[in-house]
Amino acid sequence: MPRCSVIVCKNNSCIVNYVKDGNPFHTFPKDPKIKEKWINATGRDPSWFPTKNNTICSSHFEPKCFQPLKKVRRLFEWSIPTLKLRMVLMNYMGPSTSKVCFYSELDQKDSNLNSELLTLTYGALVSQMLKETENTDDVNKQLERIGYNMGVRLIEDFLARTSSNRCLEMRETADKIQQAFRLYLNMQPTVTSWSSSGDEFSLVWDQCPLSEWVEMPNNGLKYCALIPGAIRGALQMVQLDVQCWFVQDQLKGDAVTELRVKYIKRLEDAIPAGED
Amino acid sequence: MSSSRSKSSILDKPLSKGKGEVSLALSDIGHDVGTRLLDLYFVRERNSKREIKLLNMLLFVKSTLWKVLFGKEADKLEHANDDERTYYIIEKDALVNKFISVPKDKGSLNCATFNAGIIEAVLTKGGFPAKVTAHWHKGTTYMVKFDDAVIARDKSLDDR
Numbered sequence: 001m002p003r004c005s006v007i008v009c010k011n012n013s014c015i016v017n018y019v020k021d022g023n024p025f026h027t028f029p030k031d032p033k034i035k036e037k038w039i040n041a042t043g044r045d046p047s048w049f050p051t052k053n054n055t056i057c058s059s060h061f062e063p064k065c066f067q068p069l070k071k072v073r074r075l076f077e078w079s080i081p082t083l084k085l086r087m088v089l090m091n092y093m094g095p096s097t098s099k100v101c102f103y104s105e106l107d108q109k110d111s112n113l114n115s116e117l118l119t120l121t122y123g124a125l126v127s128q129m130l131k132e133t134e135n136t137d138d139v140n141k142q143l144e145r146i147g148y149n150m151g152v153r154l155i156e157d158f159l160a161r162t163s164s165n166r167c168l169e170m171r172e173t174a175d176k177i178q179q180a181f182r183l184y185l186n187m188q189p190t191v192t193s194w195s196s197s198g199d200e201f202s203l204v205w206d207q208c209p210l211s212e213w214v215e216m217p218n219n220g221l222k223y224c225a226l227i228p229g230a231i232r233g234a235l236q237m238v239q240l241d242v243q244c245w246f247v248q249d250q251l252k253g254d255a256v257t258e259l260r261v262k263y264i265k266r267l268e269d270a271i272p273a274g275e276d
Numbered sequence: 277m278s279s280s281r282s283k284s285s286i287l288d289k290p291l292s293k294g295k296g297e298v299s300l301a302l303s304d305i306g307h308d309v310g311t312r313l314l315d316l317y318f319v320r321e322r323n324s325k326r327e328i329k330l331l332n333m334l335l336f337v338k339s340t341l342w343k344v345l346f347g348k349e350a351d352k353l354e355h356a357n358d359d360e361r362t363y364y365i366i367e368k369d370a371l372v373n374k375f376i377s378v379p380k381d382k383g384s385l386n387c388a389t390f391n392a393g394i395i396e397a398v399l400t401k402g403g404f405p406a407k408v409t410a411h412w413h414k415g416t417t418y419m420v421k422f423d424d425a426v427i428a429r430d431k432s433l434d435d436r
Binding site for chain 2 (some may be wrong): 063064068069114116117120121123124127128132230
C-alpha cells in the first residue's frame with residue numbers, strides 16, 4: 001500500500017482516489033541533489049533514507065510541477081515538494097479527505113500576485129493605451145509617468161521592508177536597486193558597465209515578467225518604460241535626481257535588455273511654495 | 277504640443293469625461309486578460325478539458341482561477357433567489373481595491389470592474405455568454421447575469 005512519506009501527511013492509497021487523481025504517489029527521484037531536498041521535505045529524521053518503495057503524494061507539489069497533457073500524473077524531474085509540509089491544526093474536514101489541515105510557507109504569502117496576471121494586465125494596459133492614443137511617444141511618456149508615480153510610492157515600502165540606510169555613493173544605490181528588482185519583480189539584473197567617474201551604470205537582464213509573451217508593434221514603443229520611470233520616481237524621493245533610459249531592448253531584437261542609469265544631481269529639500 | 281498631449285493622453289481623457297469611460301476601459305482591459313487566461317489555466321489545471329456544466333464553470337472561476345490569480349479563493353458563490361440567470365461571486369477584500377481611494381466626485385467607480393471583465397471574458401469565451409458587473413456589497417460582489425440560452429442549455433443537460 002503506497003503511503004506518503006511526508007511525516008504530517010496521512011495520505012495513503014485508501015484515502016486517495018486513484019481514478020480521479022491519476023497516479024497520486026511519486027517515488028523519490030534519482031538525482032542526489034533533488035533527492036536530498038525531497039528527504040528534507042518529509043520532515044523526517046536526517047538518518048532516514050527512502051527505499052525504492054517510498055513515495056510522496058501529489059498534494060505536496062505545485063501544479064506547475066506536473067507534466068501537462070498526461071493522463072497519468074507525472075512530475076518534471078526538477079520538481080520539489082513545497083506544499084503542506086507542516087501541520088497547523090487538527091481539523092476534521094469530512095470523511096473523504098485527509099483529516100489534517102496543512103499549510104506551507106508558500107500558502108501563507110497569499111498576497112503574492114500571480115506574475116502571469118501582472119504580465120497580461122500590463123500588456124492589456126499598454127495595448128489599450130495604444131488604441132486610445134495614436135502617438136507612440138505619448139504612450140511612452142504616459143508609461144514613464146505611471147512608473148514614476150509607482151516609484152514615488154514604492155520607495156516607502158522598500159525602505160520599510162529592507163530598513164536600509166542612506167546610500168553614500170552610487171554603487172550602494174545600484175545594489176539597492178538590484179535588491180528592489182528582486183523584491184518586486186522577482187528578477188535578477190546584473191549591475192555592470194560603470195563609467196570611470198562612477199556616476200553611471202547599466203542594469204542588464206535577460207528575463208523580465210513584464211515583457212513575456214509580447215509581440216512588439218514596429219513603431220518605437222518602449223514597452224517597459226514603466227521600469228525606468230519607477231527608478232526615477234523612487235530615487236527622487238531619496239533626493240537623487242537620475243536619468244534612466246534603455247540602451248538595448250530584448251523586445252527589439254537585442255540579446256539582453258540594458259537599462260542605463262545616470263546620476264545627475266542631489267536634490268535639496270525645499271519647502272513647497274506657499275508653505276512656511 | 278503640450279496641450280494636445282494632455283488632451284489625448286489616456287489617463288486624463290477618460291477621467292475628465294466621467295466614470296463611465298474609466299469603468300469601460302477597465303472592463304476592456306479585464307477582457308483582454310481573461311481571454312488569455314482561459315486557455316492557459318484549462319490546459320494547466322484541468323488537463324485541457326473545458327467545463328460544460330454551468331455550476332462547474334462558476335466553481336472553476338471562484339476556486340481555481342481565483343486561487344491562481346490572487347492566491348485565495350473568492351469567498352462565496354451565491355444564486356439569486358428571484359432570478360435563475362443571476363449568480364453572485366462575493367469577495368471580501370478584492371486585491372484591486374487595496375490601497376485605492378476613490379475620488380469624491382467619482383463615488384461609484386469600482387476598480388473591481390477589472391476583475392468583472394476577467395470573469396466576463398472567461399465565462400463568455402468558455403461558452404457561457406454572460407454580463408458581469410462589480411458592486412460594493414459585502415465587500416465586492418460580482419453580479420453574473422447569464423444569457424437565457426445558457427440556462428436553457430444547462431437545464432437540457434440536466435435532463436439527460
